[in-house]
Amino acid sequence: MSWRELLPPWLVIVAGLTGIVLLCVSTKDVPTTPLRTKYGIILDAGPSHTILFIYQWTANKANNTGLIRECSSCTVQGPGVSNYSDSPQKVGKSLEPCLHWAQSEIPAEQHSQTPLYLGATASMRQLNLTHPTLSDALLAALTVALKSSPFDFQGAQILSSLDEEAFNWVAVNYVLENIIKYDWRGQLVPSRKGMAGLLSLGGTSAQLTSKMEEKNQAPKGGVRLKLYGQTHKVYTHQCPCHGTDQLRSRLLSMLIQDQRNVKTISNPCWPLTYSQEVQWHSVHAGPCAVSDDTLGIPSPEDMFNVTGSSNSTACRRLVQNLLNSSSSCSFFKQSLSSVFKPPWTRFLVISEALDFLRETVSSPDLSQAVDKLCGMSVKELAKESQTSLDTLADYCAVSTFIFHLSTKGYTFDFHSSARTEFQEKIGDISSGWTLGYLLNLTNTIPQDNPSFLKGIEPGVWSLLLILFVVLLTGSFMRISYRVMVRENSFSNRNSSVFDDN
Structure with missing residues (x-):
């Protein structure tokens, strides 16, 4: 049988083996373009x-x-x-x-x-x-x-x-x-x-x-x-x-009403030497206004000079009175639990005032830290932060309010750092x-469907390459062998003819 007769079967065998191997090899999706x-x-x-x-x-x-x-x-x-x-x-x-x-x-x-x-x-x-x-x-x-x-x-x-x-x-x-x-x-x-x-x-x-x-x-x-x-x-x-804005207004409103016969009002939640001119209408308007009675209420245009006295004890008492007089929110554990009892978990208190407190006052006890903050002077407050002095002056009242709201209203445990954080x-x-x-x-929003190509693992690709090389080499050697056999046969016939002569 000549090599021309053997070549087509060999090509079919090689193609069949290659196809079977490719069908058996696992592939993976390779994105053609990076995700947008x-x-x-x-x-x-x-x-x-x-x-x-x-x-x-x-x-x-x-x-x-x-x-x-x-x-x-x-x-x-x-x-x-x-x-x-x-x-x-x-x-x-x-x-x-x-x-x-x-x-x-x-x-x-x-x-x-x-x-x-x-x-x-x-x-x-x-x-x-x-x-x-x-x-x-x-x-x-x-x-x-x-x-x-x-x-x-x-x-x-x-x-x-x-x-x-x-x-x-x-x-x-x-x-x-x-x-x-x-x-x-x-x-x-x-x-x-x-x-x-x-x-x-x-x-x-x-x-x-x-x-x-x-x-x-x-x-x-x-x-x-x-x-x-x-x-x-x-x-x-x-x-x-x-909220912080309403807290400030309501505290000033209570102070003015308590000291209604004077034009200079002492605010225990503000630092010493800090003062502001306050118009009655600006702190006593809207649905959050607090009034003890309707007699002797200042007129909307009346102005008052409010000065800080930096008294932590008096500030706490003022905040407690504000919470006790509140009708818009329940601050008692038993009534709060009947409405909403959050699971025992970690709580984060988000507040600029408490974040400032954490960074400036080194005390593990929140109550003591609030007292120290309320005792800081205007110069000390300004030295610790670039925040405006008007905002810093209210940090004592805000921190005191959060402390009472958290411990008396929501009964947080500020002694457990694993349970409560503020920032x-x-x-x-x-x-x-x-x-x-x-x-x-x-x-x-619909997810993009990226284009994929079928890819082969590098190791499998190497094996296939070797297989193809072996098959091609074997086929080439087989063909070369058949050619050499044919040529030798032809030479032998020629030599026998010459010998006969």
Whole structure:
């Protein structure tokens, strides 16, 4: 049989063997392009100012929820949006510099796919209660301005206090890796650390937010969230009129009423030598105003000179009287438990005043630390912080209030550092609802489907290469051998012919 007759069968055998090997080899998906980075923009329209936050995450998700990090932020110049109620047409104009900045921060090809959302908080909630027409006009003006941006506008609305605190709770626990974390293999797994509760003071109210156990019935007003495949029932217990701004006004109002026959008022919660001119109307207006009676109340235009006396004991007594006279919030353990009893867990107290206290006063006992803070002079306070003196002067009253609210109202154990911490910032971000909101929003954003190619492991590829080389070499040698045999046979025939001659 000639080599020409053997060649086709050999080629068929080689092709068959190669095909069988390729069918048996396992492959894996190899992305042809890297995962895209996605962006999200959240505008936090707070009482005093508006901040634009840019967040980013990869297109890949973990159980439908993105892995987000804060990228950068831009503070909008001017007051909060509620202060534009007299001229709504100007509120959109105030956002333009930060929106232009965001366009330069985010790649142009991503603009149309970047969600943009504005959430207004406490001051707009208050405006909506008192003047709903004005708040609607502001939201309409904001909507027009944000729709004209190149981003994917998701809406501008007044965030409910319950949603704000629930998203704030999500942000804090996300940063602390209480929801999800990377294990030692670099894989994302649910965290076993347990969720932290949150006590925070806004400008108008104080609120305690905690996760409710699945076996417990969530009280009315709870928020249900699903993150990374896990469902969380979050409840907030609110104390209206007990935020830092309202606390200051209510304390000054009580002092003026107690000392109504004089124009110079002593404030035990302010440091010595600190003073302010206070108009009665500025501290005694709105639904949070406190009055012992209606007789002898100053007129709205009356001015008082309030000076600090730096008396910790008197300040505590004043704060206790304020809490005891409160009708808008329950501060007794038995009545609080009947409404909301948070699980025994770790709590974080978010407060600039207590964060300042922790950094400046070295005392393991919170009660003693508050006393030391209330005894600091104006010079000592200014030396320890770059914060404005007007803000620092109120830290004594705020710290005293938080101490009483926490120990008498919520019965926290401040002697156990493993159970209670106080701070202003969590990780590298300021605690806020914006991160929690965007985490929840990523559940509704479709995940990109990257293009894949089938890939073979390097070791398997090497074996296949060797197999191909062996088969080709064997085939070549076989063919060469058949050729040599044929040539030898031809030579032998020729030599026999010559011998015969």
